[in-house]
Amino acid sequence: MPAPRPLRDIAVVAFAQTDHRRTSDELSEVEMLMPVLHEVLAQTGLKTGEVGFTCSGSTDYLAGRAFSFTMALDGVGAWPPISESHVEMDGAWALYEAWTKLLTGDADTALVYAYGKSSPGSVRDVLTRQLDPYYLAPLWPDSVALAALQAQALIDAGHTDEPALAAVASRSRASAAGNPHAQLRGPVPRGGYAVRPLRTGDCPPVGDGAAAVILAAGERARELCERPAWIRGIDHRIEAHGLGVRDLTDSPSTRLAAERAGVFERPVDTAELHAPFSSQEVVLRKALRLDDGVTVNPSGGALAANPVMAAGLVRIGEAADRIRRGESDRALAHATSGPCLQQNLVAVLEGDPR
């Protein structure tokens, strides 16, 4: 059952992102974020003090310190005081919180930003700390090993094979050739096995990056943007944590979120999927019923750049930009969190009829 149409029309009216890079040693998180904030505000002409609500997504575990987001807030320039909140999640969920805030009518515009620097540590090790702290985390199963379990389950079920996975990776990086922000572009070798059956080419690059979006409601969106990307529906769902109780070849949470967001009511022409591993695109394509007529990850997706905590928000921004540029009329954007696609968010974005 699709959710009722939102009470207010809310759109993405601006998007900015960093060039995602393997390392950014010379920059603090705030320094990495600042140009993105300036750019997204400049696109609309809004100033910090004119934005109705601000929400961010990040994680202390990448920063290696508690309350790391407080420093980023100083970069926003919260003076005079602003209405502001933070989710310890990918920025796509910060956008969701901002969307609900605009729905209440308490604000007409929102600034959403997210950032993550994976380079200072081993992100594979860091992400193990997401797992059940008593039974699983002490074993340190890393994110690539868990994704490999999922990939092997897909191969065993006959949903894909290694050449097909290589084709996903190759297509993504070929698309990324046209994306100046991407980290890996053009021909990338399949490489040796990272964790069988996943090769290095099936895995996302490790990198640093930030992204920001501005949302606006109703007429305000039209004032700020020539062709706003209207959020027709957005929903997110979570699954059980234990991998043993999930069918790793399927993503019921993605399917349910897509239903609630209204994805299946009419075909989409574009899909930006947050699939850090080539095998996860296979799962998502099935759950979202995407056929070959849909342009999937024209940006290159997370296989071309995967700034942890920002990569989901980047998907929404990339989909919105396609609409704003007139390259898409109805696009789907997806974000994920947790091991093996545990939590998934789906948004449907549309441009005004032409």
Next chain:
Amino acid sequence: MSKEPVAVVGIGQTKHVAARRDVSIAGLVREAARRALDDAELSWADIDAVVIGKAPDFFEGVMMPELYLADALGAVGKPMLRVHTAGSVGGSTALVAANLVAGRVHGTVLTLAYEKQSESNAMWGLSLPIPFQQPLLAGAGGFFAPHVRAYMRRSGAPDGVGSLVAYKDRRNALKNPYAHLHEHDITLEKVQASPMLWDPIRYSETCPSSDGACAMVLTDRAGAARSPRPAAWMHGGAMRSEPTLFAGKDFVSPQAGKDCAADVYRQAGVADPRRDIDAVEMYVPFSWYEPMWLENLGFAAEGEGWKLTESGVTELDGDLPVNMSGGVLSTNPIGASGMIRFAEAALQVRGQAGEHQVDGARRVLGHAYGGGSQFFSMWLVGAEPPAS
């Protein structure tokens, strides 16, 4: 376009203690959630979405614990959001959940906040060395003590006011079965004789470290009509943030706190908080913050807050009771502390606060703050539905 009214129909919390070694983190949060559902006479299936909050992940050593806790909170197949706004997070989490109802995204939402500080070492979690940044190395008390001293100088408050607050809150806690500290032999003299930790803050004027969780069931008008017990209605709610450190910051009475309160009062139609609000649950981790926040929240003129405290106005039987539950001074599972303030405010207007109930409490303010006094979240709840 008008917002959907938001009602609190279920409240649950754990008995807060220094260490809950008998339960996992999942067990702890489920206990509070189960109690909130029981209070609302609802089942897990009645919940449309879950919004969870806690203070830094380093406090328990679990990154983004909502992933692990999805099963324990009945969230599988549902939307689950995780909020983190430092010490104000418990309040912010409730407000994010309230927005889901107010914006008509969901009908009934479970919101929960927790901290299981015994799983790790909070001081360590706050003290990770970061290159190129000035470490604080003073603990929270060391950060706030100079601001208390500044307040005393500015207002001319006598030295003993802080002890009065601690003595009051610890006595109030004796009437709250969920409070962490139950100091049955508490006396004012004992508070005054406790060791000086960060001058002027004494040991007995500081909050404990607690394990605990607090949960609420928020619902729309239709949900409230089905509620077996009285609902608490949200009349206003707001968050405000300002930078941590800058030359123009007033640490004694931050502008973000004033603006946040003003926004809540505007929404709720409160013209004079001292007259229009019956009681307050405010975030007082160090005793002197009661008079300071009384001024910041508009209950007293600048420099006059300590006089309300000294004259007994904020006692449980006073004209403006503050921290009827015993407050943060008696119970401090950090991530949950803000939500406990919000929940205790709701308990009061529902008439469900038991021994620490204030007679005739119709409109009560819940208040939370965090970081270096830079994040604020507040709500005002009433016994009657909002007028508009």
